[in-house]
Amino acid sequence: MFIQVYEFYLEPENVGAFELANGPNSTLREVLGKSEDFLGAQLITDNGKNLEGKISVFSIDKWTSKEHFIAYYQENDHILKELSDKNTQIIVGRYEYGGFDFDNPITIEVDDDITLRQYTTDDIEDMFDLINRNREHLNQHGEKTSDKYQSKINVVDSILIPSDPDRLRFGIWAGDTYVGTINLTPDYSGRFEIGYYLGNDFMNKRYMIRSVNRMVQYAFDELDTEMVYAKIHPLNIKSQSVVSKAGFIKSRNDNSNPVIYGIVKK
Numbered sequence: 611m612f613i614q615v616y617e618f619y620l621e622p623e624n625v626g627a628f629e630l631a632n633g634p635n636s637t638l639r640e641v642l643g644k645s646e647d648f649l650g651a652q653l654i655t656d657n658g659k660n661l662e663g664k665i666s667v668f669s670i671d672k673w674t675s676k677e678h679f680i681a682y683y684q685e686n687d688h689i690l691k692e693l694s695d696k697n698t699q700i701i702v703g704r705y706e707y708g709g710f711d712f713d714n715p716i717t718i719e720v721d722d723d724i725t726l727r728q729y730t731t732d733d734i735e736d737m738f739d740l741i742n743r744n745r746e747h748l749n750q751h752g753e754k755t756s757d758k759y760q761s762k763i764n765v766v767d768s769i770l771i772p773s774d775p776d777r778l779r780f781g782i783w784a785g786d787t788y789v790g791t792i793n794l795t796p797d798y799s800g801r802f803e804i805g806y807y808l809g810n811d812f813m814n815k816r817y818m819i820r821s822v823n824r825m826v827q828y829a830f831d832e833l834d835t836e837m838v839y840a841k842i843h844p845l846n847i848k849s850q851s852v853v854s855k856a857g858f859i860k861s862r863n864d865n866s867n868p869v870i871y872g873i874v875k876k
Contacts, residue, residue: 611649611672611673611674611711611712611714612672612673612674612675612676612678612679612709612710612711612712613670613671613672613673613709613710613712613731614670614671614673614679614708614709615668615669615670615671615706615707615708615709615710615731615766615770616668616669616704616705616706616707617666617667617668617669617704617705617707617763618666618667618668618669618697618701618703618704619662619664619665619666619701619702619703619704619705620664620665620666620667620700620701620702621664621665621700621702622663622664622665624700625655625665625667627700628667628697628700628701629653629655629667631696631697632653632669632697633653634651637693638690638693638694639651641686641689641690641693642671642682645678645682647673647674647675647678647679647682648671648672648673648682649672649673649674650672651669651670651671651672652668652669652670652672652731652732652734653667653668653669653670654667654668654670654731654734654735654762654766655667655668655762656668656761656762656763658760658761658762658763664702664703666762666763668707668734668762668766670731676709676711679709707766707770710770712730715727715728715729715730716728716778716780718780718824718825718828720820720821720823720824721820721824723784723785723820724782724783724784724817724820724821724824725782725783726780726781726782726783726792726821726824726825727780727781727783728778728779728780728781729768729769729779729780729781730769731766731769731770733769733781733788734762734765734766734769735762736781736788737759737765737781737788737791738759738761738762738765740788740789740790740809741755741756741759741765743809743810743811744756744809744810747809747810748807750846751843751845751846752843753807753843755807774795776795776796777793777794777795777796778793778794778795779791779793780792780793780825782806782808782817782818782821784812784815784817789808789809789812789817790806790807790808790809790812790817790818790821791806791807792804792805792806792818792821792822792825793805793806794825794828794829794833794838796833796835800835800836801835801836801837801838801839802829802833802835802837802838802839803838803839803840803841804822804825804826804829804838804839804840804853805840805841806818806821806822813848818852819852819855819856822852822853822856823856825838826838826856826857826873830875835875836874836875837872837873837874837875838858838872838873839858839861839870839871839872839873840853840858840870840871840872841868841869841870842868842869842870842871843867843868843869844866844867844868844869850869850871853871853873854871856873857873858871858872858873859871859872859873
């Protein structure tokens with residue numbers, strides 16, 4: 611799948627008009643929808659104002675391939691330009707994020723209740739909403755998750771232009787409900803560090819222990835690593851309990867920060 615992403619800057623009072631002109635029921639989407647290669651679109655509105663007091667709205671168009679995207683725009687340039695020109699009166703600025711090729715996201719079934727799925731742009735709203743509801747919870751023990759995702763822009767960036775492209779990041783889904791994240795990051799030796807968080811509302815349901823067990827199995831079987839380890843704050847007793855129940859062994863019996871736990875492939 612190929613996606614084309616733009617960020618538009620708007621005065622707060624013009625956001626509604628822009629969403630109406632570019633939303634799922636707009637003429638623009640109707641025109642794009644005539645192509646069998648157009649897979650749909652998203653509008654992501656970040657209500658947090660930027661430094662200039664403007665609102666950012668992301669337009670994400672999904673296509674079967676970059677070639678089909680380019681061909682359709684070339685064939686329908688006059689119509690699309692006419693529709694785009696109608697937005698110029700309400701748009702303060704525009705930034706082209708560019709085009710991105712997305713492979714099919716990896717999906718890992720944990721059990722009948724839980725699924726792990728690599729992040730796509732479809733997850734932006736769910737991910738930000740969970741973080742936003744749990745800022746105090748996620749800031750415990752000096753964690754930086756909440757600080758890294760101050761706005762939806764940060765979530766968009768983390769999916770489209772991740773700081774570590776080699777890190778495998780998965781959303782944890784209990785049925786249709788997004789409950790947290792889990793990831794695997796390779797190091798120079800071929801081992802993987804595991805990291806995770808869970809929304810406060812979803813604690814004490816064994817979601818994380820089951821997800822960690824499955825993620826370790828995936829690392830051993832599919833990524834061919836010999837070891838998975840976790841770095842945990844010494845006061846984060848719940849997290850230490852999770853990895854201990856998953857079979858991780860504490861590397862040292864001291865109060866080092868972070869505490870290192872590891873599990874070796876048998």
